[in-house]
Amino acid sequence: MSKVIISSLYDSPEFRMACRQFDQAADAISLPESIRDRTKHPRRCIAVSLPIRRDDGSVTLYEGYRVQHSLSTGPSKGGIRFAPDLCLGEVAALAMWMSWKCALVGLPYGGAKGGVSVAPAQLSRSELERLSRRYMQELIPFIGPDIDVPAPDIGTNEQIMGWMMDTYSNHIGHLIPSIVTGKPLSLGGSQGRREATGAGVAHLVCRYLTDVLKTPPEHATIAIQGFGNVGSEAALALVQNCGAKVIALSDERGGILNPRGIDVARALAYHRYQGTLAGFEGAEPISNDALLTLPCTVLIPAAVQRVITPEIAAKLRCRLLAEAANGPTTYSADKVLEQRDDIEVIPDLLCNAGGVIVSYFEWLQNRANEYWDRDTVLTKLFAQLDRAKDAVEAQKRKFKFSRRLAAQTLGIERVAHAKQARGLFP
Numbered sequence: 080m081s082k083v084i085i086s087s088l089y090d091s092p093e094f095r096m097a098c099r100q101f102d103q104a105a106d107a108i109s110l111p112e113s114i115r116d117r118t119k120h121p122r123r124c125i126a127v128s129l130p131i132r133r134d135d136g137s138v139t140l141y142e143g144y145r146v147q148h149s150l151s152t153g154p155s156k157g158g159i160r161f162a163p164d165l166c167l168g169e170v171a172a173l174a175m176w177m178s179w180k181c182a183l184v185g186l187p188y189g190g191a192k193g194g195v196s197v198a199p200a201q202l203s204r205s206e207l208e209r210l211s212r213r214y215m216q217e218l219i220p221f222i223g224p225d226i227d228v229p230a231p232d233i234g235t236n237e238q239i240m241g242w243m244m245d246t247y248s249n250h251i252g253h254l255i256p257s258i259v260t261g262k263p264l265s266l267g268g269s270q271g272r273r274e275a276t277g278a279g280v281a282h283l284v285c286r287y288l289t290d291v292l293k294t295p296p297e298h299a300t301i302a303i304q305g306f307g308n309v310g311s312e313a314a315l316a317l318v319q320n321c322g323a324k325v326i327a328l329s330d331e332r333g334g335i336l337n338p339r340g341i342d343v344a345r346a347l348a349y350h351r352y353q354g355t356l357a358g359f360e361g362a363e364p365i366s367n368d369a370l371l372t373l374p375c376t377v378l379i380p381a382a383v384q385r386v387i388t389p390e391i392a393a394k395l396r397c398r399l400l401a402e403a404a405n406g407p408t409t410y411s412a413d414k415v416l417e418q419r420d421d422i423e424v425i426p427d428l429l430c431n432a433g434g435v436i437v438s439y440f441e442w443l444q445n446r447a448n449e450y451w452d453r454d455t456v457l458t459k460l461f462a463q464l465d466r467a468k469d470a471v472e473a474q475k476r477k478f479k480f481s482r483r484l485a486a487q488t489l490g491i492e493r494v495a496h497a498k499q500a501r502g503l504f505p
């Protein structure tokens with residue numbers, strides 16, 4: 080019997096949610112008590128203070144975090160989030176989900192996540208560069224291409240990964256591209272990485288529409304919350320590759336709706352120029368909450384976690400919920416969804432795994448110093464997603480689990496087996 084000392088270190092709604100999911104999955108597969116606590120709890124966390132000189136000469140102190148949840152199956156892997164109100168517990172939950180996701184899709188990685196509590200839009204470019212470099216500088220003793228490999232997430236992008244890689248490489252004394260993924264192409268980034276998460280979401284949506292809902296993608300209407308890297312690339316791929324109709328889009332300032340279909344390429348150009356979708360011609364305004372409960376074939380939350388509450392879950396009018404964001408559905412909302420046989424769910428662990436899969440490809444290319452073309456990357460990506468989808472469907476059928484529980488149990492079981500095989504040291 081193992082004994083865990085419960086601390087309040089990570090306490091947050093996200094961490095409690097991840098722990099409840101873990102407990103449910105561990106019970107469902109009768110995971111031995113002796114392995115549960117060390118599979119569940121993060122291996123280590125780092126919290127750093129980041130004093131940054133502002134352009135006006137003043138100094139602001141930011142807090143940064145990195146949580147390495149599991150290192151049993153390889154280096155840990157996960158994004159860096161720049162967001163106001165980010166806390167250690169949110170990062171720990173996201174790191175836990177990364178462990179299960181990497182295991183589910185068969186990557187030789189553990190899970191990690193990091194970030195800084197900051198509103199990046201309120202910093203100038205040079206302030207953002209100083210913050211990104213200082214954050215990486217503080218992490219240098221704890222990360223490395225064989226230890227922990229960051230990537231972009233909410234509020235970070237290719238340029239920030241480039242600054243971080245440069246900071247690490249300057250410290251080592253020569254170029255180390257494999258220290259981060261999601262870099263600019265000119266610095267060893269991979270073809271297809273920028274669109275990987277969104278294109279993977281679109282690929283799975285088309286597969287589920289065809290295989291499960293028996294609906295041709297060209298007949299599907301799509302609503303997407305979040306128009307950043309993931310939401311915008313998913314929208315483009317759904318229109319361009321699948322012929323679907325995107326009827327609603329949103330960002331944190333609000334959304335736009337056009338039941339006849341939104342010109343996504345134009346919306347993207349407008350968003351790049353204006354920094355928001357608000358005011359886009361050819362569509363009417365819609366609130367984020369109204370978007371979630373819009374009648375549509377596919378709803379794609381692609382912004383932040385915990386937006387689908389039990390109240391919203393009861394009011395959803397989509398037929399397929401494709402979770403591009405991490406943790407968009409609360410634990411209690413999931414119980415509501417389990418009672419609704421009119422909605423199929425592609426759970427986050429599977430749905431948004433395209434990003435980490437192509438990050439793995441980028442890391443492999445950097446280490447081999449050999450670069451693949453876009454078609455090769457996307458073909459390998461879709462094949463790996465299809466294998467993971469088939470495994471989830473088989474687990475779902477075999478144990479009569481929900482699709483979410485099938486994905487979670489597969490991921491958690493693989494991490495636990497690796498820990499058991501390695502044994503307990505000392």
Ligand SMILES: NC(=O)c1ccc[n+]([C@@H]2O[C@H](COP(=O)([O-])OP(=O)(O)OC[C@H]3O[C@@H](n4cnc5c(N)ncnc54)[C@H](O)[C@@H]3O)[C@@H](O)[C@H]2O)c1
Pocket residue numbers: 231232233234235276304305306307308309310329330331332367381382383384403404405431432434435
């Ligand atoms: N970037 C990746 O490769 C990747 C991979 C897997 C999962 N994800 C997940 O996808 C989600 C989006 O990540 P991203 O990289 O696209 O981030 P991003 O910063 O590029 O975009 C986030 C988008 O969400 C919007 N948003 C933020 N808060 C919102 C709110 N409260 N309501 C509505 N919209 C809001 C923003 O305006 C923006 O349009 C996150 O949950 C992230 O963890 C990202």
